[in-house]
Amino acid sequence: MEKREIKIALTGNPNVGKTTLFNALTGSRQHVGNWPGVTVEKKSGRVSYKEYDIEVIDLPGTYSLTAYSMDEIVARDFIIEEKPDVVIQVVDASNLERNLYLTTQLMELGSEILIVLNMCDIAEERGDRIYIEKMQELLATPIIKTVATQKKGICDLLDKVIAQKEVEQHHGHEIGYGSEIEDKILEIEKALSEDENRDKRYPLRWVSIRLLEGDSNVKRKISDSPVYGRVMEIIDSIDQEEYEAEIADKRYLAINTIFPQMCTRANDTLTKSDMIDRVLTNKYLGIPIFLALMWGAFELTFAFATPFMNMIDIASTWFADYVSSSLQPEWLASLVGQGIIGGVGAVLVFVPNIFILFFLLSLLEGSGYLARAAFIMDKLMYKIGMHGKSFIPMLMGFGCNVPAIMAARSIEDEKDRLITILIVPFVSCGARLPIYVLFAGTFFGRQAGTVIFAMYVLGIVIAIISAKLLRGTIVKGKPAPFIMELPPYRFPTLKTSIIHMWDNGFMYIKKAGSIILVGVVVIWVMASFPWGVEYGSEESYVGSLGHAVEPLLKPLGFDWKISVALIFGLVAKEIVVASMGVLYGSGDSSEALSERLLADPGITALSSLSLMAFSLLYMPCVATVGVIKKETGSWKWTMFAIVYGVAVAWITAFVIYQGGTLLGY
Amino acid sequence: MAINTENASYEPDTRIPMVFSMITGSLYILLGLLQLLAGVAKILMGPDVRIPLTGILFVPADVIGSFVLLLIGTVFIYGVMEMRSGIYEGVSYAYVGILIALIFAAIYMLVSTGNMLEAYLLKNKDFIDWTPLSDLRPGIYLAILPLFAFFKWKDMFEPVPEGGLLK
Amino acid sequence: MLDIQETTLDTLKPGEKARITKVRVKGAARRKLFDMGMVAGADIELVRNAPLGDPMDYRIKGYHLSIRKEEASQIFINRL
Numbered sequence: 083m084e085k086r087e088i089k090i091a092l093t094g095n096p097n098v099g100k101t102t103l104f105n106a107l108t109g110s111r112q113h114v115g116n117w118p119g120v121t122v123e124k125k126s127g128r129v130s131y132k133e134y135d136i137e138v139i140d141l142p143g144t145y146s147l148t149a150y151s152m153d154e155i156v157a158r159d160f161i162i163e164e165k166p167d168v169v170i171q172v173v174d175a176s177n178l179e180r181n182l183y184l185t186t187q188l189m190e191l192g193s194e195i196l197i198v199l200n201m202c203d204i205a206e207e208r209g210d211r212i213y214i215e216k217m218q219e220l221l222a223t224p225i226i227k228t229v230a231t232q233k234k235g236i237c238d239l240l241d242k243v244i245a246q247k248e249v250e251q252h253h254g255h256e257i258g259y260g261s262e263i264e265d266k267i268l269e270i271e272k273a274l275s276e277d278e279n280r281d282k283r284y285p286l287r288w289v290s291i292r293l294l295e296g297d298s299n300v301k302r303k304i305s306d307s308p309v310y311g312r313v314m315e316i317i318d319s320i321d322q323e324e325y326e327a328e329i330a331d332k333r334y335l336a337i338n339t340i341f342p343q344m345c346t347r348a349n350d351t352l353t354k355s356d357m358i359d360r361v362l363t364n365k366y367l368g369i370p371i372f373l374a375l376m377w378g379a380f381e382l383t384f385a386f387a388t389p390f391m392n393m394i395d396i397a398s399t400w401f402a403d404y405v406s407s408s409l410q411p412e413w414l415a416s417l418v419g420q421g422i423i424g425g426v427g428a429v430l431v432f433v434p435n436i437f438i439l440f441f442l443l444s445l446l447e448g449s450g451y452l453a454r455a456a457f458i459m460d461k462l463m464y465k466i467g468m469h470g471k472s473f474i475p476m477l478m479g480f481g482c483n484v485p486a487i488m489a490a491r492s493i494e495d496e497k498d499r500l501i502t503i504l505i506v507p508f509v510s511c512g513a514r515l516p517i518y519v520l521f522a523g524t525f526f527g528r529q530a531g532t533v534i535f536a537m538y539v540l541g542i543v544i545a546i547i548s549a550k551l552l553r554g555t556i557v558k559g560k561p562a563p564f565i566m567e568l569p570p571y572r573f574p575t576l577k578t579s580i581i582h583m584w585d586n587g588f589m590y591i592k593k594a595g596s597i598i599l600v601g602v603v604v605i606w607v608m609a610s611f612p613w614g615v616e617y618g619s620e621e622s623y624v625g626s627l628g629h630a631v632e633p634l635l636k637p638l639g640f641d642w643k644i645s646v647a648l649i650f651g652l653v654a655k656e657i658v659v660a661s662m663g664v665l666y667g668s669g670d671s672s673e674a675l676s677e678r679l680l681a682d683p684g685i686t687a688l689s690s691l692s693l694m695a696f697s698l699l700y701m702p703c704v705a706t707v708g709v710i711k712k713e714t715g716s717w718k719w720t721m722f723a724i725v726y727g728v729a730v731a732w733i734t735a736f737v738i739y740q741g742g743t744l745l746g747y
Numbered sequence: 748m749a750i751n752t753e754n755a756s757y758e759p760d761t762r763i764p765m766v767f768s769m770i771t772g773s774l775y776i777l778l779g780l781l782q783l784l785a786g787v788a789k790i791l792m793g794p795d796v797r798i799p800l801t802g803i804l805f806v807p808a809d810v811i812g813s814f815v816l817l818l819i820g821t822v823f824i825y826g827v828m829e830m831r832s833g834i835y836e837g838v839s840y841a842y843v844g845i846l847i848a849l850i851f852a853a854i855y856m857l858v859s860t861g862n863m864l865e866a867y868l869l870k871n872k873d874f875i876d877w878t879p880l881s882d883l884r885p886g887i888y889l890a891i892l893p894l895f896a897f898f899k900w901k902d903m904f905e906p907v908p909e910g911g912l913l914k
Numbered sequence: 915m916l917d918i919q920e921t922t923l924d925t926l927k928p929g930e931k932a933r934i935t936k937v938r939v940k941g942a943a944r945r946k947l948f949d950m951g952m953v954a955g956a957d958i959e960l961v962r963n964a965p966l967g968d969p970m971d972y973r974i975k976g977y978h979l980s981i982r983k984e985e986a987s988q989i990f991i992n993r994l
Contacts, residue, residue: 145949296945330948360839381858457980568980
């Protein structure tokens with residue numbers, strides 16, 4: 083039997099349990115991708131129920147449908163243009179007033195709404211009473227109380243969705259904005275309706291209201307229309323700020339008139355969440371606790387991931403050897419074994435790190451602590467021209483730049499996000515540590531620890547200077563205002579965190595993976611040709627390239643061998659160490675490499691310092707370049723990140739080497 | 748503990764969380780100091796220095812870890828101070844202290860699991876002497892008190908009627 | 915309109931309550947504040963400052979909203 087199709091969209095404020103409901107509805111049958119043209123995550127899934135095949139689209143969580151962020155534009159365009167059969171709004175029962183604000187906007191869009199009341203337990207525990215029957219009547223929409231994780235609740239919900247779809251009755255539930263505004267709405271509606279070719283999917287009244295509120299996105303949508311001039315005349319005749327305030331006032335007024343009839347709120351009580359906040363944002367304890375928790379997260383990411391990283395390392399080495407020895411002809415064995423498996427393996431080693439980082443990030447987010455982290459760090463970040471929300475991505479950068487750049491998605495403002503993405507690569511990630519350990523250990527002996535620490539500080543300083551510099555030049559303006567909900571603390575659900583970890587981890591493997599693959603093949607070709615030379619030796623192309631760039635890197639104190647190692651380091655920075663091993667013919671032993679480095683007059687303590695700084699700052703590894711491309715969606719910014727990084731690295735290394743030489747070191 | 752829910756002016760009894768916080772907080776601070784001492788001694792005088800008691804109390808020479816212990820202890824004691832001066836919201840510190848203590852115990856145990864994999868599964872030569880006792884530390888065994896309190900919280904610690912603390 | 919009681923939101927002390935009279939914030943932040951419930955007539959309470967003094971944690975319409983002093987100084991209130 084042919085199944086009937088239903089399309090439903092999930093909307094709601096952030097932190098209302100929308101994702102949990104989505105996961106409960108679709109289970110493993112979900113698809114995560116991006117909305118076309120923007121880096122807003124699109125999640126969709128399917129569920130078969132009775133004789134229906136239901137497609138569920140999880141819209142980004144928004145407080146409103148104005149055009150404040152990309153999320154909001156994506157959500158409203160979907161509702162208007164794709165016309166889902168039913169729009170489910172997930173509502174936090176413990177926070178009804180603000181949640182209903184979105185409801186008023188959904189109603190204005192003319193969509194078929196169904197409200198799912200979540201978090202009723204929290205509301206009831208604190209003593210709120212919600213009269214669902216009354217609420218249903220006042221809002222003229224079906225309301226379902228769910229416990230999102232229970233099967234029964236889900237079936238009830240799907241039954242209601244089907245019923246809602248079958249009824250197909252549009253209710254006109256509108257908010258009156260008072261005679262002055264209503265007159266203007268009518269005027270604009272009239273002007274707009276004269277354009278026969280207008281996009282009829284957009285309700286006239288909604289477009290008119292949005293225009294009065296000064297919505298530039300909607301303005302752009304009608305800018306081709308022949309009536310655009312007339313509409314703009316009307317809009318220019320009003321005090322837009324006043325209208326904006328008045329319209330918002332009226333919406334809340336509408337909510338406030340019906341609100342007391344459907345909900346009685348308990349007196350202010352001190353909830354568990356308030357208790358936790360009292361301590362975690364305490365004037366004296368807040369920052370130490372924050373630092374301790376972050377340290378704990380790192381400890382876990384690295385210490386717990388190490389055995390898994392070793393397993394991948396052992397497996398990929400074994401596999402590469404196996405392939406090299408069994409494949410014919412020889413060049414193919416070398417390409418697949420040494421090039422592809424070896425190269426990809428070197429990057430895959432970080433997958434456990436990335437998975438754990440994402441898992442922890444999801445726990446932090448789900449518990450509500452991520453918002454507090456931004457709250458606690460905002461003042462500091464603001465001083466360097468950034469937003470509080472940039473702190474966590476930057477901190478994650480110490481682990482691995484790749485998930486750090488992906489975590490920048492939580493920053494709504496495009497400029498803030500771009501700056502964060504551009505400066506994260508300067509944060510010294512775990513892969514750079516082996517380079518410091520080798521060179522600082524070899525040339526600085528007892529001061530090695532101090533030198534390594536200085537490298538981390540250098541990375542941070544360069545990141546801060548870059549942020550200031552970018553703010554003053556190409557990404558002008560102040561950081562976006564900090565207007566953020568501090569959601570109640572909750573115990574994060576394991577299932578949601580695991581799904582989040584899985585989705586993002588695989589996204590990394592898939593997207594970064596393809597660029598990494600290209601990168602390692604290119605490097606292999608350069609190291610192996612002309613055919614017959616020893617892999618990565620002076621006679622190979624990469625050796626020639628090393629010689630070719632030597633004059634450029636000479637002022638920094640690098641000879642051709644270091645240049646070659648740096649080129650290899652583009653795949654993953656710790657490969658610098660391995661390729662030094664190859665170039666100095668010392669094999670895997672780090673003691674032997676240290677001895678040979680000390681014996682080489684071409685490399686001194688000073689040039690090793692310059693080299694450490696250079697490898698910290700120069701072009702990010704291919705995986706990072708891959709994510710920068712993916713997250714900014716622009717080759718222009720990706721190229722900028724590369725060129726800027728190399729320039730900064732060159733200047734810094736130049737200052738260190740030449741300055742040091744001048745001082746007589 | 749009988750709680751009168753009818754009477755809004757009722758003064759909640761914070762004796763149990765106070766005594767608990769006092770004991771737990773002091774233990775965390777004491778062992779934190781011992782661990783700090785061991786850590787500093789190791790840095791200043793080399794790895795062979797033996798601080799008394801560190802052996803039988805499984806105290807590692809770990810400075811950062813000692814800050815965590817001291818922090819947890821401070822959170823508990825901060826709560827004691829507030830509760831003593833009659834602010835019953837001070838019970839928040841006991842609650843959060845319990846949560847943080849448990850979080851760190853969980854972190855240490857997961858790290859230990861990682862070491863176990865290294866030692867038994869990968870047979871890493873750096874972990875040749877590893878036994879499950881190698882990773883036992885105050886951050887783990889002290890958390891037994893908070894663990895107990897976490898499960899008994901509703902019955903014993905909450906000095907408030909159903910519906911949260913009255914403000 | 916001169917009201918001796920009228921002041922700005924950033925002058926509120928922890929635990930104090932007020933009613934919003936006017937939002938003078940400009941730009942995109944203005945609409946965002948409206949969306950979050952910061953409209954004239956709404957009751958608001960300062961819960962606490964962030965550990966470094968800024969931003970602030972306000973309670974409005976039954977939830978916690980955090981904004982910087984900079985925006986708060988452009989929101990006018992009557993102390994309750």
